[in-house]
Amino acid sequence: MSSIIIQKAGIKDLETIQDVGRQTFYETFAESNSEEAMKTYLEESFSTEKVKSELNNPDxxxxxxxxxxxxxxxxxxxxxxxxxxMQDDTSLEIERIYVKQSHHGQKVGQLLYDQALATAQNLNKSYLWLGVWEENLRALQFYRKNGFEEFGTHTFRLGDDDQTDLMMKKLLD
Known part of the structure; x- marks a missing residue:
């Protein structure tokens, strides 16, 4: 494996974000959800308008x-x-850490998490938080290993299926 470089993304990376987002979400969740629900979610969540708006949001x-x-x-x-x-000014949300299946086990997720931690520290945040599907055991193990603790749940709707996400946070020094 050659070295992995983490770079800040901007509007020029719109298609890359869409492609990687669609691929990694599909790889992670397709076997647990209907094809129709996956198709709808991917079309909505990674539409050009939505991703462009997110990339242009300074927050x-x-x-x-x-x-x-x-x-x-x-x-x-x-x-x-x-x-x-939560929209707490003292927090930073990790909405997505997605890694292609071909690169699982190669510390890419850890490098992305390290970037999240550095960003939180640079922004003087008190804690990181996220929601992770209760059945995504690989992700749960990863976040627990990195010091996150559960503090609640919320519902994530995919198609007609209500799924439970565990809410997790990590206090920063």
């Missing part, structure tokens, strides 16, 4: 993990009113 921060000239994962962080729920 959202995107980073892409590159292996040479190939994008292998990405990170989306939200502060202020861009946060999906």
């Amino acid at each position: 959202s921060h995107f980073f892409i993990a590159w292996e040479e000239d190939i994008p292998v994962g990405y990170l989306k962080l939200n502060s202020g009113t861009a946060q999906t729920e």
Whole structure:
């Protein structure tokens, strides 16, 4: 494996974010959800208008993990009113850490998480938080290993299916 470089993403990376987002979400969740629900979610969540709006939001921060000239994962962080729920000025939300299946186990997720932590510290945030599907055991193990603790739940709707996300947070020094 060649080295992975994490770079801040901007509007020029719109298609890359869309492509990596669609691929990684599909790889992670397709076997647990209907094809129709996946198709609808991917069309809505990664539409050009939606991703462009997110990339242009000063309270959202995107980073892409590159292996040479190939994008292998990405990170989306939200502060202020861009946060999906809590919208606490002292927090930073990790909305997405997505890594291509081909790069699982190669520390790409850890590098993206390290970028999230550095961003939170640079923004003087008191804690990081996120929601993770209760059945995504790989992600739960990853976040627990990195010091996150559960503090509640919320419902994530995919198609007609209500799924439970565990809410997790990590206090920062």
